[in-house]
Amino acid sequence: MPDLEIRPILGTMRRNPVGAILIALQVAFTLGVVANSLFIINDRIGLINRPTGFDIDNIVTVQSTLLDDPADKLQQVRTDIEALEAIPGVIAATSVTQLPLSNSGSGTELFASADPNAPEVNGARFTMTETGLDAMGLTLAEGRWFREDEIKLPSTYGDPINVVIVTRVMADALFPDGNALGATVYDHLRRPVTLIGIVEHMQGSWISWQHLDNNIFTPQVPMQRFARYVIRTEPGSLDQVMSQVEPTLAATEPRRIVQRLRPYSEIRDRTYTEHRAMAIMLGVVSVLLIIVTAVGIVGLVSFVVRQRTRQIGTRRAIGAQRLHIVRYFLVENWLMTTGGAIVGMALAFGVNYWLANLFSLPRLDPWYLPAGLVILWLVGLLSVFAPARRAARISPAIATRGAAL
Amino acid sequence: MLEMKNIAKIYRTEAIATHALRDFDLSVADGEFVTVTGPSGSGKTTFLNIAGLLEDPTDGTYKLDGEEVGQLNDRAKSRIRNEKIGFIFQSFNLIPDLDVTDNIDVPLRYRGLPGAERSKRIRDALEIVGLASRQHHLPSQLSGGQQQRVAIARALAGRPRFLLADEPTGNLDSEMASQVIALLDDINAQGTTIIMVTHDMSLAGHGGREVRLLDGRLASPDDAETLAATGTGV
Amino acid sequence: MFSYYARLALISLRNSPALTVLTVGAIALGIGVSLTVLSVYNLMSADPIPQKSDVLYAVTLDSWDPERPYRERDATIPPYEMTFRDAVAVRDSDIPTHAAAMFKAGFSVQPGNPDIRPFRVISRMTDRGLFAMFNLDFIYGDAWGARADEGGEYVVVLNQTTNEKLFGGEDSVGERVRMGDNDFTVVGVVEDWNPTPKYYDVNNGAFDEGEEVFMPFALTEALELYSAGNTNCWKPEDIESYQNFIDSECVWIQYWAQLDDPAQRQNYQQFLDDYARNQQSVGRFQRPLNNRLFPVMEWLEVRQVVESDALIMLAISFMFLAVCVFNTVGLLLARFISRAPHIGIRRALGASRQAIFSQQMVEAALVGTAAGALGIGLAWLGLQGVRVLYREVDRLTYLTPSMIVAGFAIALVAALAAGLYPAWRVCRTSPSFYLRLQ
Incomplete structure (x- = not known):
């Protein structure tokens, strides 16, 4: 030394x-x-x-506001979705009421039993159509996704629904012992709903919320004249699809305002x-x-x-x-x-x-x-x-x- | 008039105390030219530091023009240095960053003289030392003899009553050295008291009076003989 | 002597350029970082309406869940917003000098000119009291009349940008604009209104842009409007119709009042408490009575408008500045001590300790001034960086004159503080020590 x-x-x-x-x-x-x-x-x-649970890098989102009340809102949304899905390079499209990771949206609660003292389990609420699973690129862990005939028009607030899908974390929170699939759960007014599917994982709306991974999917289209679309593309076709979205929507219904057309990753970047x-x-x-x-x-x-x-x-x-x-x-x-x-x-x-x-x-x-x-x-x-x-x-x-x- | 009585200076470190000066008495009348000689370590520099108010004596009284100055506060001593005392050093001690004019200006600034008065004094001082043409040179652009003349000009510009010179010719060749000594003689002739420390024996007693130091004391005549006999010099 | 010392300092700084650059650079970097953060923080915590922020009050009523407070951590804070029915009831009071209920809602605008494509605007649904209360400046026309606050009048006040878009900036008072399914008559045009922070509605970002148009709150029911901002509900209620919604316990209306003196404030508080007690008799307001009036600055504190990240950055940037100051102490010490022989000469020539100390401090001050100037430049760069990092915060990323002054002041204080010890040390050294060394 x-x-x-x-x-x-x-x-x-x-x-x-x-x-x-x-x-x-x-x-x-x-x-x-x-x-x-x-x-x-x-x-x-x-x-x-943190993993998002959905195919964030290949998704485009857009917001549409009709200038007049549509004769049939459900049909209007379906027409839009079909037109968007016809764009080359698109895998699937759906309407959503709110976007994961946008720091904006609404939440609700579910209960595992009708007992008034049952603990509430909070989650963000995403309403989607039957194409939602593919359009978001989610992984279904158990059960099934919504069928076309289950998609409803919303009334104003808290429309009663019959079926619900939740993320696995949410399912585990409701039923710590498992056996969530097929169980009856209760909405905020203690009305019974059937839990038909469990999604492996999806991040919710508010990135700082402790229950970010607690999410609820319901089969509806957005309210009134407003709609938000999520369009999932083949890898590499994002830019090309994006350029087609506005003309496509204008072709199905010109009397509307199309806004906030952007890749999903931009929403995440903005939020973070x-x-x-x-x-x-x-x-x-x-x-x-x-x-x-x-x-x-x-x-x-x-x-x-x-x-x-x-x-x-x-x-x-x-x-x-x-x-x-x-x-x-x-x-x-x-x-x-x-x-x-x-x-x-x-x-x-x-x-x-x-x-x-x-x-x-x-x-x-x-x-x-x-x-x-x-x-x-x-x-x-x-x-x-x-x-x-x-x-x-x-x-x-x-x-x-x-x-x- | 400069009077020192029983001056002692002791440097202390943790281990030892060194007596640099002891029982030192000296009286210098106005207008005298005194040379202080002695071998290395005899206390010449300590004497000069105390005389120039750069150090305080450990003991004894020091009067300048009848005023006790040994224990004054820093500000008062600085003023006396500035107004009554001029210094000339062996290695000139010009400030290398400043040109000739600015170097001479230093003591005048601390005296707080107005600008016109300072310029006049700088001009006059440079005239006396014969360097009027070099006023904007930096020290590094001058020869050793020129630098020492600038240092003398700096001392003169303050019009001191006492000029303390520490081996002023030590770093100069003989020709330049004699020019500088001649300059000091002129200054002395104008009435300035000069105390010059040197161990150049050829300069001992130059101005008429010689003080010898040995081991921190004034040397007795016996010592002087001893010194002469052993030929202490550099 | 100051100018003499300043000249000496300049000579000294010029003669050791590398050390000078390091010394100035160190403080400048500290100033640059802390001023960048301080600027953002300062604008975040600024008083958005200094001339009357102490007489404007956010009005809150505690109609929340009897089982738990609105804010879990602090039960003294009532809900930030009001239910529609409470807002309507509170609007009846004529105690405040001015008052207004408000929320924001989206509208589709269909310009009469077919060359302009339809676009969306955000409207502030409010009462006429807002314009006088918040000091909005009218370019054309004026606020709508009192009758419009009763309902039924489709009138609108445009901001300058929207008026530019729709009418090329002309006086548009009396013109009609189709918004949603109705034609609205323009009654006034105001200068764009973007208070920072957006104190009257911080729900969706305290530094968001202000709204583009203003319409009577009284039209809410007729147009079946929902808030484009925040809606919070606590009670499981069966909401099947718009009527259900506006009768619900959901809170979504902001309410502001101007109360000029303590008596007026006390009266109003009394009025609110009486209203709440009255509601208790019909089974509402089951929490302890807790209706509060928050002046603007207190409200911004309650709403935590200054983000914790900004406070963390502030703390870190001042630690940064501290390191820069320690650094500068070292560099100035090196600078001054390497000059000690010259100091010795000056002392011999009559400079007192105080003169030497002053000379060094002037040099430190000069370093500080240069560092201040450079630091302000760096802060400007830093703010450009912050602007890139945080999108759309232009209103938080500029240097105000007071920040520039603060930059110089901090630089000067930092440099002088850093110079203190080196200057003291060098003025204490014995002059003979250096003179003897020759």
């Missing part, structure tokens, strides 16, 4: 602690920020990357805008902060090298190799960084504790602290390397020459 000269280094630091304290403080704050940032970034990326922006901003701030800290270390160490030119020359004159000089500065810096990092870990926990209390954020995973420490060790060693090499190149002759400054 080579002598790392830790004792004399510590002695030097004790006699002249300001530089060491400054570096340690920077490292401490940087670690506090970087550890928390990495944690939040990872948390947000995790949110964005803030999370993504937060992750990117924290990433940028962390990188800048690491750069600032590195620059600070380079600046201070360069200064110290200049100040100690004579001392270093003398060491070289009495036999220190270049390696020893470089190692001296590396060890010195490593001690400062580590000292700062220990304070920084406490700070990181403090910051997280404070943020967590204030904004009900999750607690910092302790693994982010050693991760931050390793990052800062690397930054410290890389920053100190250039000035340390410059120090190692100081000529031993400087010791005997008079000039100092």
Whole structure:
């Protein structure tokens, strides 16, 4: 084991602690920020990357508002769907009342029994046609999807329905012991409905809602003059299909306003805008902060090298190799960084504790602290390397020459 | 009039105390030209630092024009340095970032003189040292002798009563050295008191009075003989 | 002496360009980051109507579920919005100076000019009190008359953009526009109204655009309108008709009132409480009496308009600034101490400690000023970045004059704070130490 000269280094630091304290403080704050940032970034990326359960990359959505009341709303929707499905490259289309991941829509509750004390299970409510399963690209886990003859016109609110499909998570919440398929469940007015199918998974409307995966499908078309269509395309035909949607709808009924024609991924991106922006901003701030800290270390160490030119020359004159000089500065810096990092870990926990209390954020995973420490060790060693090499190149002759400054 | 009585200066570190000066008495009348000589470590520089109010004596009294100055606060001492004392150093001590004019300007600025007065004094001082044509040169663009003349001009511009010179010729060749000494003689002839520290024995007693230091004390005549006999010099 | 010190500082900064760039750059980066975040935060938390935000009140009635409060975490907060029937009842009071019920609804517009394709607009269904209460500026015409608030008058106030679209920006008062299935008569045109935050209705984004047209709230029933914003219900109710819906316990109407003095406020509170007690006798309002009037700024706090992410960023950006300041302390220390020999000369020539200290602090101030200017530039860049990251938040991503001043102030304070220790240390060093070294 080579002598790392830790004792004399510590002695030097004790006699002249300001530089060491400054570096340690920077490292401490940087670690506090970087550890928390990495944690939040990872948390947000995790949110964005949760599986949606539907074929989000191959779906187009559009919104249509008729200018007049249709003679037969159900028929109008069917005509629209058929026309959309006839566009080359379209796999299936359906009408929906609300879009998953749009942060907008309505919810309802179901009960596993008619008992007034039965616990309610909340979920977002998606009304679709018999083509909904294919149009969303959902996976049916059990039972069946809606039949054409089950699709109803909605009245205004809470239209009574006879059949319902739920996501697996919702089914498990209603019937923890299984056997949900075929069971009778009860709507918000405790009217009985038959659970005819279970969809493997679909994310619901509000991304921050704790019951995001609790979703209810009912067989209806949207109210009044309004309709939203979901059109699933063959992979690669999305753009081509998108260009055909507006003319197709205009051809079936020109007196309407067509709006918000966009790929589904855009809706998700819009909904997650803030999370993504937060992750990117924290990433940028962390990188800048690491750069600032590195620059600070380079600046201070360069200064110290200049100040100690004579001392270093003398060491070289009495036999220190270049390696020893470089190692001296590396060890010195490593001690400062580590000292700062220990304070920084406490700070990181403090910051997280404070943020967590204030904004009900999750607690910092302790693994982010050693991760931050390793990052800062690397930054410290890389920053100190250039000035340390410059120090190692100081000529031993400087010791005997008079000039100092 | 400069009077030092029983001046002592002790430097202390954790382990040892060094007596740089002890029981030092000196009285310099207005208009004198005194040379202070002595071997390395004899206390010459400490004497000059105390005389120039750059350091406080550990003990003793120091009067300048009858005023006790040894224990004044920083601001008062700075003012005395600025108004009454001029310094000339062995290595010139010009500020490398500033050109000739700005270097000479430094003490005048701290005195708070108006701009016109400062320009006039700078011009006059440069005239005296014969460097009027170099006023916008940086120190690095001047020879050693020219730099020392700038330093002298800087000291003169403040019109000090006392001029403290620390080996003013130490870094100069003999021709330049004699020019500088001639300049100091002129200044002394105008009435400025000069105290010059040197270990150039050829300059000892140059202005008529020599003070010798040995081990932090005024050397007795016996010591002087010893010195002469051993030929202490550089 | 200041100008002398400033000149010396400039010379010194010029003579060590690398160190200068690092020092200025470090603070500037800190300013850039914190000012970017602070700007967004400041605009988020701004008073949207400073001249009267303390006399405008969000009116809330606690008609919610007897079994649980509207907000699980804070039972003192009533529902953010009102039921239709309560809004209609509250409209009867003439205590407030101005008052208005409101919600937003979508309409299809069919322009008379066949060259303009039909388009959708969002309308604010409201009472005439809104225009005077919220200080909207009329370009043409005026608010509708009191009779329109009784119902039956199909009148509309357009905003400037919509008037531009429909009538090329001409005075359109008296013109007719088909919206939905009715012809509406234009009675006024207002300047586009986009308060930031959108305090009167933060339900669908506190920084959304304002509505494009305004129509009488009194038409709601006749047109069978639903809210294009938020509708919250707690009671299992059999809603089979529009009448069922407007009679339900669902809340979806925002209500605002202007109450100019405490007496008026007290009267109004009394009126609301009397109304609620009266409703208790018919089986409604079964929760403890909790009808509250929230002034604008308090309302924005209740609605948590400043997002927690913005607060997290604010905390992090100031830690960033702290690192930059520590960094600057180090760089200034290096700068000042490497100049200690010159300081020694100045001391010998008559500079007092205080003079040296001042000289260093002027240099620090100069660094701060330069960093402030650069930092404001960086903040501008940062805000462009934020604009790209968050879509459609133009109203939150510009530098106000007060933010520019704040940028300089923070930079100056940071630089002076950073310079304090280095300046103190260098002015304490013994001058003879450096002079003797020769």
